[in-house]
Amino acid sequence: MDPKAFYAMSYGVYVVSAWDNGRPTGCTANCAAQITSSPATVMVSINKDNYTNKCIKDCGHFAISVLAETSDPAIIGTFGFRSGQDYNKFDDVDYSVKDKMPVLDDCCAYIACKVIDKMETSTHTVFLGEVIGAETVKKATPMTYAYYHGVIKGKTAKNAPTYIAEEENAGAAEKYTCPVCKYEYDGDIPFEELPDDWVCPICGAPKKIFEKK
Numbered sequence: 001m002d003p004k005a006f007y008a009m010s011y012g013v014y015v016v017s018a019w020d021n022g023r024p025t026g027c028t029a030n031c032a033a034q035i036t037s038s039p040a041t042v043m044v045s046i047n048k049d050n051y052t053n054k055c056i057k058d059c060g061h062f063a064i065s066v067l068a069e070t071s072d073p074a075i076i077g078t079f080g081f082r083s084g085q086d087y088n089k090f091d092d093v094d095y096s097v098k099d100k101m102p103v104l105d106d107c108c109a110y111i112a113c114k115v116i117d118k119m120e121t122s123t124h125t126v127f128l129g130e131v132i133g134a135e136t137v138k139k140a141t142p143m144t145y146a147y148y149h150g151v152i153k154g155k156t157a158k159n160a161p162t163y164i165a166e167e168e169n170a171g172a173a174e175k176y177t178c179p180v181c182k183y184e185y186d187g188d189i190p191f192e193e194l195p196d197d198w199v200c201p202i203c204g205a206p207k208k209i210f211e212k213k
């Protein structure tokens with residue numbers, strides 16, 4: 001099997017949110033898709049180790065905030081490389097409650113769902129949700145997974161269904177890499193000349209912890 005064949009598949013970049021006993025939480029996800037139109041249903045695939053998985057099961061609902069190319073990339077890091085179990089991710093972002101679900105303000109659309117079925121795979125739960133509300137939040141180009149990798153230069157987290165172990169070692173050239181989210185700095189200004197208060201554009205980690213590889 002050639003794992004690179006999976007790179008030919010297309011995805012978006014989303015924040016899947018749920019309630020944790022009245023507290024909003026969620027995680028970055030690329031594995032989401034519409035399944036039927038009437039009634040409207042969508043699916044998300046969420047790792048069993050993700051705290052969001054437990055919260056969706058407990059509250060029986062989830063919402064998908066569809067990120068745009070203009071969305072702050074730090075959202076992806078905050079929601080994709082930290083656990084909501086010990087951190088209030090929604091403290092870092094503006095959000096609104098729509099159709100009774102927490103939705104990011106910095107997204108181009110949202111889809112709120114009630115869980116109507118689920119399938120347990122070896123590592124992920126596939127949640128099937130019936131859509132209870134969906135709106136366009138602002139006119140913007142939705143972010144694709146290819147844009148996240150190609151333009152933002154983001155990496156996939158280990159718990160994403162699309163994670164390929166080799167990705168971690170890709171790119172042999174010497175680079176400054178964020179130890180938290182694996183972002184590789186490739187800006188025009190030499191890394192050493194960046195100001196001391198410069199932070200990782202994906203997860204907000206400080207410059208001083210970047211590793212030269």
Ligand SMILES: Cc1cc2nc3c(=O)[nH]c(=O)nc-3n(C[C@H](O)[C@H](O)[C@H](O)COP(=O)(O)O)c2cc1C
Binds near residue numbers: 081
């Ligand atoms: C670009 C990107 C895509 C991701 N896609 C998924 C996904 O589709 N499903 C999933 O379970 N985790 C995915 N993840 C990983 C979770 O976002 C990550 O494990 C997160 O820290 C879980 O947070 P939680 O424990 O608060 O739920 C993705 C992460 C990134 C950065």
